[in-house]
Amino acid sequence: MRISVLAVAxxxxxxxxxxxxxxxxxxxxxxxxxxxxxxxxxxxxxxARPFAGKEMLAAFHGQEGIGRIVDDLVERVQxxxxxxxxxxxxxxxxxxxxxxxQFCYILNGGCDYTGRDMAKVHEDHGIIxxxxxxxVELLQQSMANEGVAFGAQNRFLAKLxxxxxxxxxR
Amino acid sequence: xxxxxxxxLAAAVWIPGVAIAQDNxxxxxxxxxxxxxxxxxxxTIEGQGGGGLTPWATITGNETDRGIGGVAHMxxxxxxxxxxxxxxxxxxxxxRFELSYTRQEFDTEDVGTALGLGQxxxxxxxxxxxxxxxxxxAIYDQDIxxxxxxxxxxxxxxxQSAVISVMGGADDAGWETYASATKLFLDSSLLLxxxxxxxNANQTGLLGYGGNLNDDHELMGEFSAGxxxxxxxxxxxxxxxxxxxxxxxxxxxxxxxxxxWAINHTVTLTGAYVxxxxxxxxxxxxxxxxxxxxxx
Numbered sequence: 001m002r003i004s005v006l007a008v009a010x011x012x013x014x015x016x017x018x019x020x021x022x023x024x025x026x027x028x029x030x031x032x033x034x035x036x037x038x039x040x041x042x043x044x045x046x047x048a049r050p051f052a053g054k055e056m057l058a059a060f061h062g063q064e065g066i067g068r069i070v071d072d073l074v075e076r077v078q079x080x081x082x083x084x085x086x087x088x089x090x091x092x093x094x095x096x097x098x099x100x101x102q103f104c105y106i107l108n109g110g111c112d113y114t115g116r117d118m119a120k121v122h123e124d125h126g127i128i129x130x131x132x133x134x135x136v137e138l139l140q141q142s143m144a145n146e147g148v149a150f151g152a153q154n155r156f157l158a159k160l161x162x163x164x165x166x167x168x169x170r
Numbered sequence: 171x172x173x174x175x176x177x178x179l180a181a182a183v184w185i186p187g188v189a190i191a192q193d194n195x196x197x198x199x200x201x202x203x204x205x206x207x208x209x210x211x212x213x214t215i216e217g218q219g220g221g222g223l224t225p226w227a228t229i230t231g232n233e234t235d236r237g238i239g240g241v242a243h244m245x246x247x248x249x250x251x252x253x254x255x256x257x258x259x260x261x262x263x264x265x266r267f268e269l270s271y272t273r274q275e276f277d278t279e280d281v282g283t284a285l286g287l288g289q290x291x292x293x294x295x296x297x298x299x300x301x302x303x304x305x306x307x308a309i310y311d312q313d314i315x316x317x318x319x320x321x322x323x324x325x326x327x328x329x330q331s332a333v334i335s336v337m338g339g340a341d342d343a344g345w346e347t348y349a350s351a352t353k354l355f356l357d358s359s360l361l362l363x364x365x366x367x368x369x370n371a372n373q374t375g376l377l378g379y380g381g382n383l384n385d386d387h388e389l390m391g392e393f394s395a396g397x398x399x400x401x402x403x404x405x406x407x408x409x410x411x412x413x414x415x416x417x418x419x420x421x422x423x424x425x426x427x428x429x430x431w432a433i434n435h436t437v438t439l440t441g442a443y444v445x446x447x448x449x450x451x452x453x454x455x456x457x458x459x460x461x462x463x464x465x466x
Contacts, residue, residue, distance in 0.1 A: 129236070130203060134204075136206060137401070150400055154357060157312075158357040162313040164310045
């Protein structure tokens with residue numbers, strides 16, 4: 001994946017010495033997704049440092065479990081009246097991919113996060129605290145549905161919680 | 171008296187309907203709801219949002235920073251020699267301010283006869299409370315140690331001025347202030363709270379304020395811990411230090427073990443085992459606490 005990113009970036013002439021970090025190029029094209037403005041790819045965009053060890057990944061049933069949780073969550077946010085407006089115009093293909101990457105990265109599942117940072121992703125959504133809390137409840141339901149133990153759910157939520165500062169904008 | 175409590179509970183269930191109706195009006199936007207389950211706390215026996223015996227830095231009601239919320243509660247404690255009932259209502263404004271009123275009735279049952287007060291002699295107390303959340307976010311500040319901090323004050327009046335005087339109590343009305351710090355340690359599913367209360371209340375004021383041993387306000391520590399078992403269930407313990415101002419009636423610190431269950435975003439049920447020590451010369455007052463809180 002990284003090789004193809006570098007190749008594309010090189011072709012487009014975007015890799016400048018000033019940004020010559022290992023993964024600081026424009027996103028790789030995903031033809032099935034809507035285009036987004038160029039941004040710098042970095043795992044720092046994930047908004048949290050990953051767990052050490054593989055205990056949390058196992059609690060979430062590996063990458064397959066994370067995939068099921070994200071798919072379930074993306075279904076729930078479209079159905080729930082409290083959150084459906086936020087995701088009204090979302091690119092669900094991209095949302096699923098970047099959410100899976102983000103969760104997998106934080107749970108130390110061997111993934112890199114290639115999405116935008118939390119402030120950028122949410123800047124135009126005007127999310128309020130009640131909506132953010134609704135998202136938390138839906139994620140709890142998705143994790144419970146996957147059979148993730150409550151203690152492991154909370155350890156994960158503790159990593160996500162500070163993202164409220166960048167996500168809730170009004 | 172119980173009827174008043176039921177009316178309060180009914181109002182708490184009914185008011186959200188009114189508030190939602192207002193949401194549809196183009197001119198008035200009153201947002202209600204939005205807090206996570208259990209994070210409004212329950213209602214203390216004195217009416218503040220928090221635990222059962224001690225307030226937390228959380229603000230009552232389901233509202234967030236954009237809305238209003240409210241709760242009503244009814245709490246009963248059955249002890250070997252007494253029975254206690256409290257009921258009241260509270261509002262939360264913008265998850266910032268809390269105003270509460272609670273009525274407490276302490277029935278001395280047979281002790282009333284023994285003390286020459288009469289069978290079923292009842293001390294009643296009105297508690298008016300205000301609390302302001304000053305800093306921090308107990309739930310979401312998971313990357314820093316800073317707890318949520320609130321300051322509060324209570325004004326209390328007791329119905330039995332003459333008897334309090336005979337028992338050596340100084341006043342039939344009193345005030346107290348407190349500071350609470352609350353933090354959820356989400357990675358270990360643990361909630362901790364510490365409260366410092368500046369008070370001279372005897373048995374929370376049910377036996378008056380100040381007395382022949384001491385009339386001054388003193389600083390009392392109150393502590394609670396809770397372990398979340400599920401999004402809707404928390405179990406834990408509380409400890410509350412108390413003054414000891416009356417020469418004839420020694421007063422002990424309080425202790426309880428509790429379990430709270432948020433049936434949904436409206437109703438929370440709490441049960442506890444309480445050890446309230448010696449009350450008005452009758453020792454080992456240990457019993458069962460039950461509380462129903464309904465809110466929006």
